[in-house]
Amino acid sequence: MGDKQPITNKPTETSQMNTITVPEVLDLITGAKGHIFSCKFVKRTTGEVRSMTCRVKVKKGVKGIGMSYKPSDKNLLPVFDMQNDGFRMINLDTIFEVKVEGTVYEVNSEVA
Numbered sequence: 001m002g003d004k005q006p007i008t009n010k011p012t013e014t015s016q017m018n019t020i021t022v023p024e025v026l027d028l029i030t031g032a033k034g035h036i037f038s039c040k041f042v043k044r045t046t047g048e049v050r051s052m053t054c055r056v057k058v059k060k061g062v063k064g065i066g067m068s069y070k071p072s073d074k075n076l077l078p079v080f081d082m083q084n085d086g087f088r089m090i091n092l093d094t095i096f097e098v099k100v101e102g103t104v105y106e107v108n109s110e111v112a
Contacts, residue, residue, distance in 0.1 A: 020105045022092050026077070028100050029056055035101065036082060042094035052088065054079035 020028065029037060034057040043050050058080035071078050076089040098105050 018105050019108050021108055025098055025107055032100050037100045040097040041091050044091045053082045
C-alpha cells in the first residue's frame with residue numbers, strides 16, 4: 001500500500017514550534033484564562049517524563065484550607081490534571097514543552 005512514516009515526537013513541517021522561556025510559559029498559561037493546555041516536564045520526585053493535560057483556575061474540590069507552602073517558592077505551578085481528575089504540580093524547572101490553543105512551544109529553561 002503506501003510507505004508508512006515512523007512515529008516520532010518531533011514536530012512535523014506543518015506544525016508550529018516556537019521557543020519560549022519559563023516566564024513566557026507562565027504568561028501564556030495564565031493568559032489562556034482557564035482553557036485546557038498540555039505540557040511535558042520531568043517529575044521532581046522520580047525523574048520520569050510526565051505528560052499532562054490540565055487547566056489552571058479550577059475551583060472544583062477546593063476546600064479553602066490552603067497549602068502549607070507557596071508553590072512559586074519551589075518553582076511549581078498548581079494545575080488541575082484533566083486525565084487523573086485531581087490537582088497536581090508542574091515543575092517549572094524541568095518543563096520542556098507546552099501546547100496552548102493548538103500551538104506547541106519548546107521551553108528554553110536556560111537563563112540568558
